[in-house]
Amino acid sequence: MALARPTAILLSKELQTEFRTRELLTTTIVFVLMVLVLFSFTFDPTSIESRRFAPGLLWLTLLFAGSLMLHPSFTREQTNDTLAALRLAPIDPTAILAAKILANCCFLLVAEALLLPIFAALYNLHVLPVLGQFSVVLLLGTLALATIGTVFSAISSQARMRELLLPLLLLPVLTPALIASTEATAGLFDEQPYLSLQWVGLLAAFDAIFLTVTWLFGEYLLEE
Amino acid sequence: MATLSASTPAHAGALRPSNGANLLETVLVALLLGFAGYCALFVAPTEKTMGVIQRIFYFHVPSWWSAFIAFAIVLVANVAYLRGRNPKWDWLGVSAAEVGVAFVTVGLVTGPIWAHPVWRIWWTWDARLTSAFVLWVLYVSFLLLRTLIEEPERRAVVSAVFGIFAAVDIPLVYFSIWFFRTQHPQPVIGDGGSLDPSMGKVLLLCWAAMLGILVVMVRQRYRVERLRWDVDRLRLEASQSNSESGR
Amino acid sequence: MSVASQPNSSSRGVTVEFQDIEKRYGVRYALRGVSLRIDAGECVALVGANGSGKTTLLRIAALLVRPTKGTVTFRAGSSAAPLAHLPGQQRIGMVAHNILLYDDLSAEENLELFAKLYGLDRPKERAAAALQPAGLINRRRDPVRDFSRGMRQRLAIARALLPAPGLLLFDEPATGLDPAGQHWLGDTLGQLHDTGCTILMSTHGASEAHSIVTRAVRLAAGNLAEDSAPSGDPQRILTAALAAEQGS
Numbered sequence: 191m192a193l194a195r196p197t198a199i200l201l202s203k204e205l206q207t208e209f210r211t212r213e214l215l216t217t218t219i220v221f222v223l224m225v226l227v228l229f230s231f232t233f234d235p236t237s238i239e240s241r242r243f244a245p246g247l248l249w250l251t252l253l254f255a256g257s258l259m260l261h262p263s264f265t266r267e268q269t270n271d272t273l274a275a276l277r278l279a280p281i282d283p284t285a286i287l288a289a290k291i292l293a294n295c296c297f298l299l300v301a302e303a304l305l306l307p308i309f310a311a312l313y314n315l316h317v318l319p320v321l322g323q324f325s326v327v328l329l330l331g332t333l334a335l336a337t338i339g340t341v342f343s344a345i346s347s348q349a350r351m352r353e354l355l356l357p358l359l360l361l362p363v364l365t366p367a368l369i370a371s372t373e374a375t376a377g378l379f380d381e382q383p384y385l386s387l388q389w390v391g392l393l394a395a396f397d398a399i400f401l402t403v404t405w406l407f408g409e410y411l412l413e414e
Numbered sequence: 415m416a417t418l419s420a421s422t423p424a425h426a427g428a429l430r431p432s433n434g435a436n437l438l439e440t441v442l443v444a445l446l447l448g449f450a451g452y453c454a455l456f457v458a459p460t461e462k463t464m465g466v467i468q469r470i471f472y473f474h475v476p477s478w479w480s481a482f483i484a485f486a487i488v489l490v491a492n493v494a495y496l497r498g499r500n501p502k503w504d505w506l507g508v509s510a511a512e513v514g515v516a517f518v519t520v521g522l523v524t525g526p527i528w529a530h531p532v533w534r535i536w537w538t539w540d541a542r543l544t545s546a547f548v549l550w551v552l553y554v555s556f557l558l559l560r561t562l563i564e565e566p567e568r569r570a571v572v573s574a575v576f577g578i579f580a581a582v583d584i585p586l587v588y589f590s591i592w593f594f595r596t597q598h599p600q601p602v603i604g605d606g607g608s609l610d611p612s613m614g615k616v617l618l619l620c621w622a623a624m625l626g627i628l629v630v631m632v633r634q635r636y637r638v639e640r641l642r643w644d645v646d647r648l649r650l651e652a653s654q655s656n657s658e659s660g661r
Numbered sequence: 662m663s664v665a666s667q668p669n670s671s672s673r674g675v676t677v678e679f680q681d682i683e684k685r686y687g688v689r690y691a692l693r694g695v696s697l698r699i700d701a702g703e704c705v706a707l708v709g710a711n712g713s714g715k716t717t718l719l720r721i722a723a724l725l726v727r728p729t730k731g732t733v734t735f736r737a738g739s740s741a742a743p744l745a746h747l748p749g750q751q752r753i754g755m756v757a758h759n760i761l762l763y764d765d766l767s768a769e770e771n772l773e774l775f776a777k778l779y780g781l782d783r784p785k786e787r788a789a790a791a792l793q794p795a796g797l798i799n800r801r802r803d804p805v806r807d808f809s810r811g812m813r814q815r816l817a818i819a820r821a822l823l824p825a826p827g828l829l830l831f832d833e834p835a836t837g838l839d840p841a842g843q844h845w846l847g848d849t850l851g852q853l854h855d856t857g858c859t860i861l862m863s864t865h866g867a868s869e870a871h872s873i874v875t876r877a878v879r880l881a882a883g884n885l886a887e888d889s890a891p892s893g894d895p896q897r898i899l900t901a902a903l904a905a906e907q908g909s
Contacts, residue, residue, distance in 0.1 A: 196778060199774070199777045199778055200778075203763075203766075203774055206766075206770075207763070207765050207766065210765065211765070269764060270759045270760050270761060270762055270763070270764060271757065271758075271759035271760075271761055272761060272762065272763055274725055274757065274759070274761055275761035275762065275775070275820075276778070277725055278723060278724075278725065278753070278755055278761070279775065279778035279779055280778075280779065280780065281778055338579070341575075341579070342576075345559070345572050345575065345576055348563060348568055348572055349559060349562035349563045349572070350562045350563075351562055355558075355559065355562060358555055358558070359555050359559065359576065362548050362551040362552050362555065362583075363552065363579060363580060363583050365548050365583075365587050365590065365591070366583070366586040366587055366589070366590035366591075369590045369591065369594050370590055373594065373597070388593065392586075392589070392590060392593070395586075396586060399582060399586070400579070400582070403578060403579060403582055407496065407575050407578055408575070410496055410571050410574075410575055411571070411572060411575055413571065413726075413727065414568075414720070414725060414726055499727075499729075565686060565687065566686070566687035566688075567685075567686060567687065643687075643688060646687065646688040647688040650688050650689060654882075
């Protein structure tokens, strides 16, 4: 497939660059930790309250962290005009977007994996029994954030006030994914844990729909 | 003295006076709106439980319908622009988006005005209102994005892509919020029960008036965008011929 | 835009034809009705004042910028069998104002990445082979951000030459090069010209490649003002451009 190979090459480049410096990862993790701890000060949750608020808190925090972390995705390509270098190569321009979406998804998942034990400890949640199902929700939700976030990073990198613009554009569009992820997570941490297939289905649909829209229209964002 | 270049594309006749047609159109819609308003306030029967304040419904509901039509126009304009790159689609897109945002604002403002005397609350996070609020933010962001990109072609392309994402998101937003509310119910502002036929007629009349406003406002706004383009072009030609004659 | 190319040709060069190219940014015209045909193997110098549209024309030829009107057609060899858009780009190499390289990666890693993206076999060897003549083989493991201006330009040129292109687009290639670098550039351009590669080079009239330039074209305010093709001698236009540059 003409898309797979260049995506793999570029994905490898993205991962190589980030794991060399790890600046995005460390900053994101520290930010998320700080937010989680600060929130626990502000409302000093009991165990019942934790179960109610923690899912929303987790996803909101990831959303904010993501909107900060996804920002350099395309602003980095403005240095030395490397985006033009990629576009000069005989590859489908959508591969550039696909590689960045996958890379950002990876970074977010790594951050989440490191944060999950801390989060569970702070809010007294029993993650282990539902780990497998929770991973599915995390994966789908993170993919939603990475997809829209990467595309909107391409959008905001071409505008002024880009640091403020990315969260502003991202948050309303991600509303369905935010609700679905939070509700699905809440179900898993309920007293009688259950996996809500409707919410997971909605998340999967969200991902499928927006990956398709990206595939159809994303390349126009890369033009000059 | 600037000379107009004859080879400029597609805007011949842009400066033609069209005031006659515009004025007629505006007067007709104003009359229609006046008549619809009169019917809404005096002709339609008073609602049993809510009283006079319910009459705001005749403006509140058509505002939403008109907003959706405006946003549908935006989606069509966005896709058409990306395919053909004709600036006119960009002008149509921004015009329809602004008018759509205006209608959503009317809806969001008339909602609480209606709600407070009847249910004693200004706002509730019920499904429709919440979704409407997200809708408002989405298209305000669309307009804001446009102000932050200077180069016209990039602005048109980038905002068109964002507009498509926003439009595709709308059904997902409505569905997810609705489904959320079925699981966590809250008080609902809005009608309950069926509509009396005479009320239905007045509602449609008000909607027709709203659609008239939609058409007039989009056309005016489109005209402003087109004039802006022509002014820029003339200014550019004037400065070029000045610098050439100065050489 | 259409790209037509024939897979096997003894001459490497690509013919480029611009037909009525217009590029508009809002109401501002960068290029107006430019029609130009560059035959395979020609070495064309593109001159003109700043803002005359040279960079825009080069970027349109590189398929980076989409013209508002008009078409760019490419032909390789004698036949004009149409090919898909993408393989055409394989035969285009570009040196732009920016170096088009990743600061965080080493010289070697950069060239390997682009070798892979261009679908070249043995990317590691190709990268090393490109670094050697550019005089960068000893610094191949260093990140590009540590390179001097001249070294970055050499690497940018090496990057453009990597896929053995049939069309080379140079936007002021001598910028930042020291005399040794300029000498290397002149030699490299000479070798490329000998293999039949088509070269379109924007220049301010400086001398690094005048010996191989076969044609000069001058742009003014987005229009094609002068073309040395009828007379066959590019020197007059080149000298005038150099004088204009030095006078301003």
